[in-house]
Amino acid sequence: MQAHVTGRANMRAWEESKPKNFFLADSHLQALLQYYLGDALAQYRSQLETLGEQAATVIDENAKVEDLIGNHPRLERYNNIGERQEAILFHPNHHINGRMVWGSGIMALQAQAGQTVVQMGLYYLLCHNGEMGHLCSLACTSGLVRALQQAADETVRARFLPPLLERDYDKMQHGAQFLTEVQGGSDVGANSVVATDAGDGTWRISGEKWFCSNINAEQFLVTARASDASGTKGLGLFVVPRALPDGSTNRFFIRRLKDKLGTRTLASAELDFEDALAYPVGAIENGFKTVVELVLNTSRLMNAVACAGIMQRAYYEAAHYACTREAFGQAIASYPLVQEAIADLRTEAAAATSSSFYLAHLLDNIETGKADPDDHALYRLLVNVNKYLTSIRGTEMVHRAIEVLGGNGAIETFSILPRLYRDMVVLESWEGTHNVLALQVLRDIARFGLHEAFFRRMRTMLAQVTDNALAAHNQAVEAALTRLADTLTRLMQGDAAYQQAHARRLLDQIGTVTQGVLLLHEAAHGSEPLREALVAHFVARHLMPHYDAMLDDSYLKRIEAFMLAV
16 A cells, blocks of 8 residues: 555656756756847847746646537538538637746747747747647738738738737737648648639629648638639639628638647638639739748747657656656666657757757847848748758657656556647648758759859857867768768769659658767857757767667766666
């Protein structure tokens, strides 16, 4: 009987030992924000600390309840007198969390260019709770804001932009993006939803959209065929208000809500438009260009940040469990097999965070006019590579954390890990499947020579790492960069079939080399307590093809250091 009491006491100790503030607990995030923001970080610290505490406590608890079976969103097509309303009803916790999310100022930050790093800091903290019914909404709204700010004419911008930047949840509007159609999927050029010019500055949209997340949004960003041009050239981009000026539904009809494996507190649907009122976002002929450069790339950045936040949460769950769970007379944290899992989790979370915040930094440079041509090229290349790599690693790392918890890890009511795992499967496909991203990278390298800027920047950053303690790791990353150049040369000399067959291998190398360079550069210029251990473990895992941990006398001490730092 005493053993049962001790076991439950240890589980209680595990719950009590978890961070109560995700910002204060994350030394790597703090070091990264200092690295990019410098003294400017001080003006945002209060926002970050407040949301860090909310995300670790009340938002976490509310999201847990909202995800229980029976508490997911539901469709109410008609009101009490039989009028069609296409309303989505949420558990009350959804709105309680929403007020904290929008109250953090996360969307209001986007009113001024150059605040992406801070915005992603807030977003990353929220991502510790998985999608939680709001993160897709934030990503879609962010992309719509950029499209309106940079592509829409003044009349459309003035009409639709202000409520998207509102921080009061009860006054704000949020956006959704409806691109996917049943016959096309990732092949957006096959889209057949039609836009007809009404002749008065507005258009009418008709047709079926197949995957419509955040269906409860007040503003829909929609692609539709607006000319006779084939493929993506004929697609225009439109904002469709949910309601007409008289308050009635804007002639869209929800077929059903999607029953998804993950992100279940986010309402996703299939719908039909029947002459819905729409407003063009920019020139019709630039519709697809705007979608890719401003909308999808925003979502791909935020998708990667979400994966990084989820990995960090998986690390917390597993590491603190290992410190309190006993097996065979001692805490499982003392076992090297567990220490290795914790080291992997901590390292991959840090690497994903580093590469994602580097992209946020590049985007700030671009949007404030500080970017050079290499910044533009790097962003175009890495936003696709990073989305691909972080989503794959995210799923792998949540699974690794579940393994640390053993049988308890598979129990939905025991920890957040099963929900994070389900959400990660969705994040892998959102905003471009792995294959779509790989082919996009191949096309961009062939057409724009993006790899030239990449190699210039990576070599410059490596040359700036002069710390003798990091010299061996620097040499290993330089060697990996050389191997990547050889891989790219060999790949581009092959025919189309050869390139497609090996495209994902190229993305794996680009992504891991980038993360290795960034971790090295941050270690040389930052203050992360585990900086050298993070670099060493990452380089050994991914960038030293002949590395053998069994022959590394420092390996056991290094993985133990990760455990001692919990």
